[in-house]
Amino acid sequence: MGREEVITLGILGTLDTLVILVTSSFRPVRMVQPGGHSKLKTLNSYFSSILLKIIYTNDKDHRFEICKIIFLLRHCYYQQCYQVVKYVKIDICQVIKTKDKNIMFNKLIANLLPYFPKKFVWLFSKSYIAGENTEDALRVSKELNKQGIMVTLDVLGEFIHNLDEAEDNKNQYLELIDVSEKNKIDGNYSIKPTMFGLLIDKEICYEKIREIVIKAAKYNNFVRIDMEDSQCVDMEIELFRRLQNEFPDNVGLVFQSYMKRTLDDLKKLMDIHTEKSPLNYRLCKGIYVESPEIAYKKYEVINDHFLEELEFMFRNNIYPGIATHDKPLIEDANKLIEKYNVPKEKYEFQMLYGVTPALRKSIVDKGHRMRVYVPFGKDWFGYSTRRLKENPKMANHIIKAIFYKG
Numbered sequence: 164m165g166r167e168e169v170i171t172l173g174i175l176g177t178l179d180t181l182v183i184l185v186t187s188s189f190r191p192v193r194m195v196q197p198g199g200h201s202k203l204k205t206l207n208s209y210f211s212s213i214l215l216k217i218i219y220t221n222d223k224d225h226r227f228e229i230c231k232i233i234f235l236l237r238h239c240y241y242q243q244c245y246q247v248v249k250y251v252k253i254d255i256c257q258v259i260k261t262k263d264k265n266i267m268f269n270k271l272i273a274n275l276l277p278y279f280p281k282k283f284v285w286l287f288s289k290s291y292i293a294g295e296n297t298e299d300a301l302r303v304s305k306e307l308n309k310q311g312i313m314v315t316l317d318v319l320g321e322f323i324h325n326l327d328e329a330e331d332n333k334n335q336y337l338e339l340i341d342v343s344e345k346n347k348i349d350g351n352y353s354i355k356p357t358m359f360g361l362l363i364d365k366e367i368c369y370e371k372i373r374e375i376v377i378k379a380a381k382y383n384n385f386v387r388i389d390m391e392d393s394q395c396v397d398m399e400i401e402l403f404r405r406l407q408n409e410f411p412d413n414v415g416l417v418f419q420s421y422m423k424r425t426l427d428d429l430k431k432l433m434d435i436h437t438e439k440s441p442l443n444y445r446l447c448k449g450i451y452v453e454s455p456e457i458a459y460k461k462y463e464v465i466n467d468h469f470l471e472e473l474e475f476m477f478r479n480n481i482y483p484g485i486a487t488h489d490k491p492l493i494e495d496a497n498k499l500i501e502k503y504n505v506p507k508e509k510y511e512f513q514m515l516y517g518v519t520p521a522l523r524k525s526i527v528d529k530g531h532r533m534r535v536y537v538p539f540g541k542d543w544f545g546y547s548t549r550r551l552k553e554n555p556k557m558a559n560h561i562i563k564a565i566f567y568k569g
């Protein structure tokens with residue numbers, strides 16, 4: 164092993180607490196209370212071996228990235244940066260309950276990441292987030308536009324604590340719209356109502372979003388209301404209803420196919436659908452952790468419902484944004500497009516920035532419309548670590564993004 168191959172993850176603890184430390188073989192950290200329990204030893208060697216497998220990849224092309232991370236960790240260690248070289252206690256009752264070792268590892272990484280220095284987290288976040296500022300979002304949007312891809316711009320942030328934050332968020336969007344239109348970006352805007360106080364004061368939230376829609380409408384553009392977790396669904400549908408009534412061509416909503424209620428919601432909203440201004444929805448699987456009482460959990464079941472809802476949209480002349488990176492699902496969506504002979508301007512595919520770019524290109528090359536969701540903003544650290552905790556499956560993608568780019 165070369166000298167760079169020095170980082171190892173030490174895992175000690177009891178059955179309900181894991182103590183994790185990042186340590187370097189140049190200057191081994193003293194192990195405190197190893198516990199000595201045979202089960203723990205198994206866990207310890209299991210996680211270490213996974214991490215080592217990742218770090219000691221043979222793929223020479225990615226060695227540089229790996230060295231960068233190792234260097235960073237080592238640097239933090241020598242700088243006595245206790246954010247890295249400290250014991251991180253994690254309540255892992257939930258983690259070890261599961262039999263699936265992959266999920267176990269993902270949950271572990273997801274819990275660990277908020278304790279890492281921002282610089283380290285940025286190493287993976289930069290693949291998924293345009294940057295901190297509007298200029299970063301514009302740069303990324305221009306690159307995507309050059310490839311024939313539209314964008315939807317999202318200022319990061321959600322679940323605010325007071326209405327001053329809502330006002331700041333609104334102003335950021337108003338400025339963004341002006342700047343983006345001035346730069347002739349081929350794109351629209353996505354918003355999360357909780358950023359404007361949905362959970363504090365519905366009416367104020369509505370007023371703030373309305374101002375954003377007015378601004379977008381002034382440029383003949385469009386605002387998409389993202390769908391958040393289940394406590395928000397009724398309120399977000401209601402928001403959309405009111406706005407759609409006033410701005411039938413400038414506002415759209417998102418539906419999540421994992422929610423058992425989605426097809427019913429789609430049917431109920433048909434009363435505001437018109438031929439002149441067809442409803443415009445993004446259909447995605449859904450990212451939040453919901454209970455099995457209200458949400459489907461199995462991959463196949465979620466996909467079946469996705470296709471059922473997409474078919475409903477095609478049959479009713481609704482404009483769908485087909486938001487997925489799931490190749491088999493995209494192939495099935497294509498079959499529906501053929502079955503209903505849907506013209507290219509009556510639907511679009513959508514993907515997240517940085518995710519499956521090769522698949523994205525193959526869709527664009529076939530002449531389909533494609534829009535990429537471009538998140539940016541100062542809240543990228545909170546966003547990345549929160550997203551991870553909500554959906555630890557992302558850890559796999561993050562690891563892939565760090566170690567196997569492209």
Ligand SMILES: Cc1cc2nc3c(=O)[nH]c(=O)nc-3n(C[C@H](O)[C@H](O)[C@H](O)COP(=O)(O)OP(=O)(O)OC[C@H]3O[C@@H](n4cnc5c(N)ncnc54)[C@H](O)[C@@H]3O)c2cc1C
Nearest residue numbers: 389390417447448449450486487488489513514515536560
């Ligand atoms: C444009 C867009 C907008 C969205 N808006 C919302 C919203 O408003 N509300 C909401 O709840 N959810 C939203 N989502 C998230 C969505 O619900 C899913 O969680 C996410 O898209 C992953 O599901 P998937 O359809 O790609 O299928 P999955 O079955 O999760 O993934 C299929 C394959 O895609 C690839 N993949 C998926 N995600 C990643 C990733 N992050 N990095 C690398 N590879 C990946 C992997 O190869 C994976 O095997 C949005 C997604 C997109 C694309």
